[in-house]
Structure formats: C-alpha cells, structure tokens
Amino acid sequence: MTGKETKTCFRSYTAWQYQEEVDWMNKMAAEGWALERTNGFVHHFSRCEPGAWIIRLDRPSFKMSSPEGQEYLAMLHDFGAEWVGGVNGWIYLRRRADQGEFELYSDLAGKEHLLLRARSQMLFVLALALVGWLGSLLLAVCSSESFMAVYPVIYLSIPIAVVHGLTRLNRQLKAVRQERQLHE
Structure with missing residues (x-):
C-alpha cells in the first residue's frame, strides 16, 4: 500500500468524551477511512469505501482475556463485529455498514x-x-x-x-x- 492508502492519527479522548470519539471515528469511516487498529491514542486507518464501516466503543465490566470476554467477542463476531483494539478496559469495535444497524446498547x-x-x-x-x-x-x-x-x-x-x-x-x-x- 502507498502512503495514500493508510493514515495514522494521534488523538486522545477521555472517558467522558467517549461519544465524541465514536462520532470522530464514524466520520473518518464516512470519509472512506476504515479503522484497522488502535490503542486509544494511535488510530490506524486504511482506505475503504466511504461509509463502509460503523464503529462502536464499549467498556465491558470484564477483561477481554477472561472467559466472559472471550464469550462476548465470540458473540460479537457472530453478529459480524470485529475487535480492533482497546485501552484501559475500553474496546473498539467495527462492523460493516451493509450488515445493518450496529448498536451495542439498544436500551x-x-x-x-x-x-x-x-x-x-x-x-x-x-x-x-x-x-x-x-x-x-x-x-x-x-x-x-x-x-x-x-x-x-x-x-x-x-x-x-x-x-x-x-x-x-x-x-x-x-x-x-x-x-x-x-x-x-
């Protein structure tokens, strides 16, 4: 890939700004940048069709390495979602937009x-x-x-x-x- 096919952004959000972070990552997806991986500070994107992905952020009450976490990831995978990174208990997820709405908390x-x-x-x-x-x-x-x-x-x-x-x-x-x- 050439430099035009990937993008790295350095951004930091706090826990109370989680919705702003989700909005920013979805804006990037709408502009044709798929979130590939992140540690919460360094976000790696690759070129994609505009609007191809929906990004969500979650803060489960369990560690992703625990049996509950593995079960949660398997359920998300069955739902078509992918884990793309995490930091301090927050996890970053993406799902193809053509699979329909992607809400982690519907209530x-x-x-x-x-x-x-x-x-x-x-x-x-x-x-x-x-x-x-x-x-x-x-x-x-x-x-x-x-x-x-x-x-x-x-x-x-x-x-x-x-x-x-x-x-x-x-x-x-x-x-x-x-x-x-x-x-x-």
Whole structure:
C-alpha cells in the first residue's frame, strides 16, 4: 500500500468524551477511512469505501482475556463485529455498514451501565491523582529545596481535571436517567 492508502492519527479522548470519539471515528469511516487498529491514542486507518464501516466503543465490566470476554467477542463476531483494539478496559469495535444497524446498547439501561462503569474508572483515577497530589505536598513540606513548592500546584491540576470530567460524565448519566424515567 502507498502512503495514500493508510493514515495514522494521534488523538486522545477521555472517558467522558467517549461519544465524541465514536462520532470522530464514524466520520473518518464516512470519509472512506476504515479503522484497522488502535490503542486509544494511535488510530490506524486504511482506505475503504466511504461509509463502509460503523464503529462502536464499549467498556465491558470484564477483561477481554477472561472467559466472559472471550464469550462476548465470540458473540460479537457472530453478529459480524470485529475487535480492533482497546485501552484501559475500553474496546473498539467495527462492523460493516451493509450488515445493518450496529448498536451495542439498544436500551437506556445499557447506556446507563456503560456510564456507570466509566464513572467507576474515573473515581479510581481520581483516588490515584489525590494520592499523587498528597505525596507531592508531603515532599514539598519536607524538602528544603524551594523549587519543590511548585510540585503540589502542578499535581493539583490532575485531580481538578478528573473532577471536571466526572462532572461532565455525571451530567450525561443524569440525562440518561431522566430519559429512562420518561419512558418507564
């Protein structure tokens, strides 16, 4: 293949931006770029017919290497879907558009559970970020070096960013729950 037949994109999304990431990958597919593999940061595409693929992102509650994960992948394969990569529990899937609609969560309860799994992951990251910040604060207090005082300020930006993300994720969760109440 020539350089015009493949494309590599470096993009990073957070858990609360999962729908934006799905929308971007499907836009790439609509423009004739098939997602071939990804680790969540580096996305490899190859030229295809525009609109030939539908891309989905999932966050199962189990590891893909577990028996449940293998069963899930087999079910997806039977449905015509392919696993193309993953990162931190998130998995990237694609299915040919000519096979019909491709929805992983056809109901609001499934979407709610996906958001709850993403929120749990974010809470774990927040806990780690706070431990890192407390460690940097302790180092700054115990150190005689004046430049060390900057570290707690720098490390505080991580928990602040995670709290911002959790706020956005909670808004999405609230919207799904409100929609569920309307339909129940």
